[in-house]
Amino acid sequence: MKIYIETIPHDKQRYPTVGDYFIDLLKTLVIRVSNLSNRNREFLVALHELIEAKLVRNAGISIETIDQFDKEHPGTEDYEPGDDPAAPYYREHQFAASIERLMCWALGEDWNEYEKEVDSLFAKKE
Secondary structure, eight states: EEEEEEOOOGGGGSSSEEEEEEOOTTTTTTEEEESSSSSSHHHHHHHHHHHHHHHHHHHHHHHHHHHHHHHHHOOOOOOOOSSTTTTHHHHHHHHHHHHHHHHHTTOOOOOOHHHHHHHHHHHHHO
16 A cells, blocks of 8 residues: 655645545555645645545545546535535535544644634635
8 A cells, every 4th residue: 555645835736625535556555735834734635535545445436437526516615525414525625624633633723723724715716
């Protein structure tokens, strides 16, 4: 198993999202997180993506299916595709978000401030 996690400028994401994952040609799980105001917040997004990626793989949901749904239902300040009950990865996204919230508390981050920063990136034009 090989996992590569990196932070990148938000406008370099494959589509409007703050966290993304895919399998590259070398079979590496690549997780890309938009640059945020601190490493704790970047870690939280990466942790969410790592958990979600494991759960969707375990459930047999392809990354292509997720990408297609996300591109057809782009995120906004008030909407994240994985929060839509119609999302093929809804259950996995919700579980990852629960762990993300717990880790946010453990790191001493303010969830509301963290969420506000993440949501603000969806308001930016790509």
